[in-house]
Amino acid sequence: METHAHFAQYTGWVFPNETIIDWTVLLAVYPYLTGLVAGAFTVSSLYQVFGFQRLKPVAHLALLTSLCCMLFVPMPLLLHLGQPLHAFNAMITPHLTSAMAMFGFFATFYVVLLMLEIWFAYRPYIVEQAQKRTDLLGKVYKLMTLGSYDVSERARKVDEKWVFWLAVAGIPGAHGLHGYVGFLFGSLKSREWWSSDLMPVIFLFSAIISGVSLLIVLYVASCKLRRVPVDLACLKGMAYTVWAFIMIAFVLEWLEFANIVYKGREGVDTIMAFVTGPLLIPYFVLQFGIGAALPMLWLSYMIWRGTTGRALVFGVTASAMLVLFSVFMMRWNVVIGGQELSKTGKGLIFYDMPFLGQEGALVAILLTLAPLLTLLGAIRLFPPWEDGHTPASPALAGAH
């Protein structure tokens, strides 16, 4: 029998079966994408539900980004499964004691919610396009009207109500989905690095900052590509959001690390050897230093000095890119780092990521970029820009 297993190098004492790293880089991409979903949705909710008017220019882009990321969330899992054709067993025969069993239901619920919200938000635009266009795309829009061409004041009020309540339902939906991903790891008692009550909360806050950061980058890039000026109030609003949440995320992550060190349970020596050895650069330098502390200080400086104009756009975008990188490193350090620390508490295993192959770096990169390419298509179907075709105005007026 031929085995395709890749054996990992190790030091110290590890169990023989541990010398194959089971969860690869794709399992780091999975929470990363889920986090982007939740974070992007946060921006949309801040406008739709909490009335942050300055985020209006990105409110619909946020919804589309959230959906495009969500569509690809199951992909890393499917590519990783040993028997992907059995994947639907998780929904047909869910084992209710398993944290993982609920993923299919949560994900489906959230995708349906997002699609509904986008449909209601864009209905006037869909109707307009369906009536205006005679080409193939016109037929697509016609199909998307679901037979309803009513865009009267009254009908739009109903749409706005739906958008509002779907946005309200989406807040626990999106954040629950990501907190739950944190729970998948935090609830495992087999690994000291994962077994933490703080894990779901840490995942949640890092998700928020990653999603908002992605929107900052997308928004600024879209403005540059469309040659329209960046709405500085909107950008600053997103920068404030990242700034506020990054501080919470940063403190929580340090608290968790401090907990592990201070409790000093069995295996803490190996953990210390790990974080000061192989994890020194990915954890302290990349995740905390360059990825979190630097953008936090940079954003603080800009807010303190009242930076504006090009410097603000550059600073906020650069900070957002660093945050995006930091959050990916956080996922990596949790998923891969957790497995590099042996369950024996007495040894370290080294994950050697292949570039090619079903679970290699190339696939991971493509999977991370796939939502962005899909977003390009989604933007053509549903322009989220305020200056062009304006989709249904949000529910603020009607619902508040």
Next chain:
Amino acid sequence: MKNDSLPSIDARRKFLGKLGLAAATCAGAGALGAFAPAAARAAVSAGGSFPTKDYDWTNHKWAFGVDANKCIGCLRCVEACKTENSVPGNPHQFRTWVERYVYLEGETRARIDSQQDPVNIAASGAPDKYRFANRYQGAKVEKAFFVPKLCNQCEHPACVQVCPVGATYQTKDGVVLIDETHCIGCRYCVQACPYGARYFNEAKGAPDKCNWCYHRITKGLQPACVDACPVGARVFGNTLEKQSPISLFIRNNRVQVLRPESGNSPNVFYVGIDKEVS
């Protein structure tokens, strides 16, 4: 533009209502499906003749004993297990393995190695043969012992808890089995096991682990490793029988289990292990 405001709103309301009904029906069907495997299993066990005609799993509560004082580290058990259960012939995937603990003079912590150690691999000669290299020949050894390891068939198995589809499950007689035909291959169970007892079999697309040779024990035979052990370091039996080898082993010794703090309540009982064994 078509202007059918009120009827259209009604139509949309009806449509959304139907959508909700459909979603609820799907969710209900899913929830019913969740109970189907359990119901099927209950029906099988009620017959009392699964998987072998004369075997009644309600009359058995299996347990396993390891006397580390007796183990000589010959690894016949490991080879027997690999052959019996078609475990891949490499030094990285095991249903059972043996650990060597060596305290050298002047050292406070044990040096631990097992079959995946490069020095032991070199000493073995072939991928499906396993030997402990004679690496401490010139050293002053204060204390040394071998510890056979295998799945603990826990009373509260973390692997069963986390399996998203119920493909890994606990039988009435206490053994944890894997239904490879239902498994999705997510490897959550591999991560959840605190003992490193599971490995992922790439060829099957499913995890694998020791099941105490369930195909043998349900026919009245001993697990292959127990049969192969030349010194009687491995003890197996039915705890519901007072005079079975395992009942006597547990009764006559001060036994301990691995990682009791995990809450898994293992069913492999050890004698003669040391503080560093986990």
